[in-house]
Amino acid sequence: MGAILFDRTRPAMLGLKRVSVDPLGRDRGVASVMVGVAEDVAEERGMDGIWLHVREELPDNIRFWSHRHYLPVRQDGTTIEMGKTLWLAREVPDADAMRDLAARVATLLRAGDLLVLTGDLGAGKTTFTQGLGEALGVRGPVTSPTFVIARTHPSEVGGPALVHVDAYRLGSAAEIDDIDLDATTEDSVTVVEWGAGMAEQLSDSWLSIAIETRAASPGDPLGTASGVESDEMRVVTIRPRGRRWLGVPLRSTLLG
Numbered sequence: 484m485g486a487i488l489f490d491r492t493r494p495a496m497l498g499l500k501r502v503s504v505d506p507l508g509r510d511r512g513v514a515s516v517m518v519g520v521a522e523d524v525a526e527e528r529g530m531d532g533i534w535l536h537v538r539e540e541l542p543d544n545i546r547f548w549s550h551r552h553y554l555p556v557r558q559d560g561t562t563i564e565m566g567k568t569l570w571l572a573r574e575v576p577d578a579d580a581m582r583d584l585a586a587r588v589a590t591l592l593r594a595g596d597l598l599v600l601t602g603d604l605g606a607g608k609t610t611f612t613q614g615l616g617e618a619l620g621v622r623g624p625v626t627s628p629t630f631v632i633a634r635t636h637p638s639e640v641g642g643p644a645l646v647h648v649d650a651y652r653l654g655s656a657a658e659i660d661d662i663d664l665d666a667t668t669e670d671s672v673t674v675v676e677w678g679a680g681m682a683e684q685l686s687d688s689w690l691s692i693a694i695e696t697r698a699a700s701p702g703d704p705l706g707t708a709s710g711v712e713s714d715e716m717r718v719v720t721i722r723p724r725g726r727r728w729l730g731v732p733l734r735s736t737l738l739g
């Protein structure tokens with residue numbers, strides 16, 4: 484009912500060519516399923532992203548890919564190249580591993596970047612931010628900004644500052660505007676805890692970092708043996724959003 488050709492001429496990137504669906508199978512989600520499989524294949528092969536070409540005169544096709552977070556990369560005549568950086572999920576067994584993961588993320592960051600952290604109380608958002616701060620070489624300590632909503636940690640190595648925001652007590656998107664982050668975000672790396680749905684308006688591009696706590700093991704249904712401070716498995720899902728992350732080797736840097 485449908486076909487896609489894979490183009491493997493570019494390193495770490497999977498090209499999709501001649502994506503086609505039998506007219507009888509149209510509007511049944513066949514194309515979506517095929518794209519999902521192609522993305523799975525790219526992930527299994529350790530690739531960072533996907534590229535493809537669409538024709539300018541086929542806006543429905545462009546919409547199809549845009550809807551799946553593919554973005555225009557360049558245009559050559561009426562041919563538009565679209566691309567997507569793939570997301571990743573990683574198991575993080577303890578707080579040190581969380582800081583290590585953040586240190587790897589830090590190698591990809593530059594001034595103006597925005598990270599939106601989500602996860603329940605005690606998931607490890609501040610722990611992640613600490614790892615980021617250490618790796619960026621900013622003045623610490625990075626702690627939960629409980630009594631201030633935003634705290635700036637200046638760089639001690641001539642790099643970008645780290646602006647650490649706790650949006651937990653912010654009621655609305657309007658309030659994040661009130662704290663006037665715009666003035667600082669351009670020359671800083673900004674991390675917002677609890678910022679999903681609010682912080683995104685600060686930038687066209689951001690990294691969404693979701694931390695999930697694994698359900699307690701069957702032998703310890705309430706997780707009582709572990710306690711808050713002890714090490715516990717987390718699953719961290721990192722999703723790139725926006726042009727900033729096109730072509731960034733997210734998976735090979737964070738999984739390799």
Ligand SMILES: Nc1ncnc2c1ncn2[C@@H]1O[C@H](COP(=O)(O)OP(=O)(O)OP(=O)(O)O)[C@@H](O)[C@H]1O
Binds near residue numbers: 602603608717
């Ligand atoms: N795998 C893990 N990753 C991160 N932290 C872990 C892990 N296992 C245990 N911990 C512990 O969980 C706690 C996480 O606290 P942290 O303040 O980072 O969470 P938070 O998400 O910022 O919480 P809050 O919502 O209150 O801001 C720390 O005490 C940390 O040592």
Ligand SMILES: [Mg+2]
Binds near residue numbers: 609610627
């Ligand atoms: Mg916190």
